[in-house]
Amino acid sequence: MSPAVRHDWSRDEILALFNLPFNELLFRAASVHRATFDPNEVQISTLLSVKTGGCPEDCGYCPQAQRYHTGVQAEKLMPLDAVLDKARAAKAAGASRFCMGAAWRAPKDRDIDRISEMVREINALGLETCATLGMLTEPQAQALKDAGLAYYNHNLDTAPEFYDTVIRTREYQDRLDTLEKVRKVGMKTCCGGIVGMGETREQRAGMLQVLANLPQHPESVPINQLVQVEGTPLHGTPKLDPLEFVRTIAAARLTMPKSMVRLSAGREDMSDEVQALCFLAGANSIFYGEKLLTTCNPAAERDQALFARLGLRPMPHVAESEHVHVDVTAVNSIENAA
Numbered sequence: 001m002s003p004a005v006r007h008d009w010s011r012d013e014i015l016a017l018f019n020l021p022f023n024e025l026l027f028r029a030a031s032v033h034r035a036t037f038d039p040n041e042v043q044i045s046t047l048l049s050v051k052t053g054g055c056p057e058d059c060g061y062c063p064q065a066q067r068y069h070t071g072v073q074a075e076k077l078m079p080l081d082a083v084l085d086k087a088r089a090a091k092a093a094g095a096s097r098f099c100m101g102a103a104w105r106a107p108k109d110r111d112i113d114r115i116s117e118m119v120r121e122i123n124a125l126g127l128e129t130c131a132t133l134g135m136l137t138e139p140q141a142q143a144l145k146d147a148g149l150a151y152y153n154h155n156l157d158t159a160p161e162f163y164d165t166v167i168r169t170r171e172y173q174d175r176l177d178t179l180e181k182v183r184k185v186g187m188k189t190c191c192g193g194i195v196g197m198g199e200t201r202e203q204r205a206g207m208l209q210v211l212a213n214l215p216q217h218p219e220s221v222p223i224n225q226l227v228q229v230e231g232t233p234l235h236g237t238p239k240l241d242p243l244e245f246v247r248t249i250a251a252a253r254l255t256m257p258k259s260m261v262r263l264s265a266g267r268e269d270m271s272d273e274v275q276a277l278c279f280l281a282g283a284n285s286i287f288y289g290e291k292l293l294t295t296c297n298p299a300a301e302r303d304q305a306l307f308a309r310l311g312l313r314p315m316p317h318v319a320e321s322e323h324v325h326v327d328v329t330a331v332n333s334i335e336n337a338a
């Protein structure tokens with residue numbers, strides 16, 4: 001039976017999921033996962049930072065904020081050709097989606113023109129496109145949609161009441177407003193958050209509550225574990241119990257049964273066994289490739305070995321009418337490994 005998609009979750013209900021015995025929680029989440037998805041398929045995205053560092057915002061986790069001294073050098077927006085070279089390499093390595101990140105509070109209209117050109121060219125390579133560029137106006141969202149951008153990533157990051165301890169330069173409502181504009185023009189959303197920032201279990205449940213009660217669930221829900229970077233205010237935060245991370249994935253799967261749940265930042269520090277539990281708990285997407293935006297991700301060989309050990313297969317890019325058809329028979333390294 002197809003699991004019900006609800007938008008009326010109370011925080012207590014989600015907290016009760018977190019509080020279940022671990023085996024019970026994982027059994028429920030795995031059952032919901034397999035009712036919607038092939039549990040042995042994982043969607044592969046590759047990230048590229050097209051504009052790195054020098055950001056005016058104060059996000060307490062972020063190595064790209066200008067005000068923290070993290071050693072990240074500010075760079076200008078990458079030229080189109082260099083971005084396309086990276087996109088071709090990502091496709092050859094087996095990615096189905098290419099996500100471009102920019103360290104902006106909000107892009108200027110001329111930035112949108114250049115990103116739109118990148119989107120058109122990357123779509124033409126047969127990759128799905130995603131971008132994360134900060135806050136958008138509605139005309140900017142429309143321009144990206146018109147260029148063929150499939151997904152916009154914009155995270156809520158945490159629960160509303162914990163937000164102010166992490167970020168002061170942008171309101172929670174600003175994030176909700178951008179998400180609404182992206183939805184209004186008909187783009188898919190990729191929206192999740194970060195755990196391990198010192199929040200409580202109740203606050204983790206609170207973040208999922210906001211996500212699951214959005215008018216439409218995000219098609220992709222990235223669950224990031226804080227990557228602690230020296231120089232950022234959150235460096236030195238006590239580490240989250242890895243099994244609590246798995247519980248968060250399971251609760252995301254149960255509350256948003258038809259969304260892709262992405263096991264996002266933080267995999268570099270996770271054992272293969274914890275990642276295996278995350279896939280069992282319903283994670284079905286990862287970032288693949290040596291780098292996230294500025295920090296490390298597992299080496300491709302490690303992920304290929306993990307997929308082979310677990311019998312996981314990369315999810316083929318589902319060609320939709322709005323997308324260019326992709327040759328899913330193309331031989332690529334991660335498929336060979338699986």
Ligand code: SAM
Nearest residue numbers: 061062102103104132133134155224226227265
């Ligand atoms: N500047 C844009 C913005 O913040 O909207 C887009 C890029 S920003 C780097 C995208 C997301 O990356 C953030 O919302 C946050 O969830 C995630 N992120 C950034 N630094 C991280 C870290 N150290 N650990 C985990 N996730 C992180």
Ligand code: DTB
Nearest residue numbers: 101132222264265292293294295
């Ligand atoms: C998301 O939720 N996680 C990705 C992506 N969306 C853009 C970013 C993770 C960034 C980790 C820190 C870094 O590499 O700079």
Ligand code: SF4
Nearest residue numbers: 055057059062065103
């Ligand atoms: Fe800037 Fe985005 Fe980093 Fe915040 S998360 S400091 S907005 S790049």
